[in-house]
Amino acid sequence: MPKTIYLTTPLYYVNAAPHIGHSYTEVAADCLARYRRLKGEPVFLLTGTDEHGQKIAQAAEAAGEAPQAFADRVVSQFLGLWKTLHIAYDDFIRTTEARHIQAVQAILAKLHAEGSLTRAAYQGWYCTPDETFWTEAELGADALRGGRPICPACRRPLEPAKEEGWYLKLRAAQPWLKAFVKDHPDFVRPQSRHNEMSSLLEQPLPEYLCITRPKSRVSWGIEVPFSPDHVVYVWVDALLNYITVPGYPGDPGRFANLWPADVHFIGKDILRHHAVYWPILLHALGMSDEQMPRTIFAHGWWKIGEQKMSKSLGNIVDPSVVVGQLLKGQPHAADAYRYFLLREIPFGQDGTFSEEALMKRLESDLANDLGNLVNRACSMIERYSEGRIPPEAPVGCAVDDEPLRQAALGLAGAVEQAMDQVEFSTALEAVMRVVTQANQYVEAVAPWKLAKAQETARLHGVLHVLAEVIRIVAILLSPFMPSVADAMWRQLGCRGERRLADAARWGGLAPGQAIGPHPVLFPRESPGTTSIFPRSS
Numbered sequence: 001m002p003k004t005i006y007l008t009t010p011l012y013y014v015n016a017a018p019h020i021g022h023s024y025t026e027v028a029a030d031c032l033a034r035y036r037r038l039k040g041e042p043v044f045l046l047t048g049t050d051e052h053g054q055k056i057a058q059a060a061e062a063a064g065e066a067p068q069a070f071a072d073r074v075v076s077q078f079l080g081l082w083k084t085l086h087i088a089y090d091d092f093i094r095t096t097e098a099r100h101i102q103a104v105q106a107i108l109a110k111l112h113a114e115g116s117l118t119r120a121a122y123q124g125w126y127c128t129p130d131e132t133f134w135t136e137a138e139l140g141a142d143a144l145r146g147g148r149p150i151c152p153a154c155r156r157p158l159e160p161a162k163e164e165g166w167y168l169k170l171r172a173a174q175p176w177l178k179a180f181v182k183d184h185p186d187f188v189r190p191q192s193r194h195n196e197m198s199s200l201l202e203q204p205l206p207e208y209l210c211i212t213r214p215k216s217r218v219s220w221g222i223e224v225p226f227s228p229d230h231v232v233y234v235w236v237d238a239l240l241n242y243i244t245v246p247g248y249p250g251d252p253g254r255f256a257n258l259w260p261a262d263v264h265f266i267g268k269d270i271l272r273h274h275a276v277y278w279p280i281l282l283h284a285l286g287m288s289d290e291q292m293p294r295t296i297f298a299h300g301w302w303k304i305g306e307q308k309m310s311k312s313l314g315n316i317v318d319p320s321v322v323v324g325q326l327l328k329g330q331p332h333a334a335d336a337y338r339y340f341l342l343r344e345i346p347f348g349q350d351g352t353f354s355e356e357a358l359m360k361r362l363e364s365d366l367a368n369d370l371g372n373l374v375n376r377a378c379s380m381i382e383r384y385s386e387g388r389i390p391p392e393a394p395v396g397c398a399v400d401d402e403p404l405r406q407a408a409l410g411l412a413g414a415v416e417q418a419m420d421q422v423e424f425s426t427a428l429e430a431v432m433r434v435v436t437q438a439n440q441y442v443e444a445v446a447p448w449k450l451a452k453a454q455e456t457a458r459l460h461g462v463l464h465v466l467a468e469v470i471r472i473v474a475i476l477l478s479p480f481m482p483s484v485a486d487a488m489w490r491q492l493g494c495r496g497e498r499r500l501a502d503a504a505r506w507g508g509l510a511p512g513q514a515i516g517p518h519p520v521l522f523p524r525e526s527p528g529t530t531s532i533f534p535r536s537s
Helices: 020-038 054-063 067-084 098-113 171-183 191-200 234-239 252-258 268-284 319-326 333-344 355-384 399-409 411-420 424-445 447-452 456-477 482-491 500-504
Strands: 005-008 043-050 091-094 117-127 132-134 159-169 208-210 212-214 227-232 263-267 296-299 302-304
Touching (some): 005 020, 020 043, 020 263, 020 296, 020 302, 020 319, 043 067, 054 067, 067 091, 067 319, 159 212, 159 268, 171 268, 227 234, 234 268, 263 268, 319 333, 333 355, 333 424, 355 424, 355 456, 355 482, 399 411, 399 424, 411 456, 411 500, 424 447, 424 456, 447 456, 456 482, 456 500
Parallel strands (some): 005 263, 263 296
Antiparallel strands (some): 117 132, 117 159, 212 227
């Protein structure tokens, strides 16, 4: 029995509402999960929320709520957004759930019993927003001159800290981790992030990682079973979800079927936690090189201009607002948003978000190209073939069809090659290239002229080619735009599951098959609403 493909997102921190960065990670993970399912592979997609820590307690206090009530409210916003964006996850874990808490405590107890933890006192600097300690050696002499030092990660002032806690050895594991990263080039992707980790590991890591926090300072967390005056460090708590949900440590059979993770999807700002702390923690639990996550894919940031988009900077793009605006007359607004996220920039690079870029992409690619092709083809089948898929052209009558036919037949392979490398924009570019070619084909063969000349056999052959191309495109777009793909499928009169293998063969449509209703996929305007695709002057 093959191992289930195990994909994860980070656990999103619930100190504020979801933003575009959260949705970017989530849509990417969902797209890859849908693609692997399209290939017929067993897939398990895990997502969830990180609900402990000082920032949650502070945000709850500011809102006049108890931490759990505050977390419940924000979690409902994440769940609502994922439903809107068609996220087909297999499990949603909350770090406040009993199943997670019990497993985390069992893991901490195991580390303690095996002598992997040391109790010691810490004195240095602490970043509350990042919930991270920094030693003076890490900060450097320049950062310590003239007042409070600045956090290297988030650029906010640090607070002096002195407290006792439980520590995991980092530096002792550095030689192993350095060799592992070198020997596994796909462990961190893209290549720029792999290079970043390799450079980081050339410098000495801190000797220890403090994996607890005193209850006197952070009361909202998972209690350490062997040290009731401490709670588990929120990052350790969150990272452990990747193994607690698959069944570690209590269900070895389930764990063996899921672990190791095939891809951890994360933002590049949390790469150190995932590519340094996480493998060292797994190593301390006795896991072998073969049990390490196969790939940690750290994508880039969405920016406004040259500025990083973040809660702290107050320049957040709210996906609910974006989709809500698009929903004015748009039946597939969420899919349009998904398309923009995955098409606009190569996955792994930074990108700039603007309303103008969004509208340009939607008007050009979706309304003018994809929507136009589907609407024209279905309308002509309705008009010239009584609403039924016409027969193919007779042998020797369709020489002009061959370039488009071959392009469509080669599309599944091109998409597969891109998706196996987690290159969403490359896959979509290949699909849209064929869509453009199909629109050019329509203009070149001019079916309306064939109808006027009563060249029925040729006309039907052309319409059959267009319908087949749309069928193939619908299959290959389904991981990216599931709602749009469903609509295209229905418009062709197709039923049943879509499979990747069916996109690599010609002849999936039976002549005489009745097409369905074919409303415009991306209307330029609707009565009583403002067009999201304004007409050009």
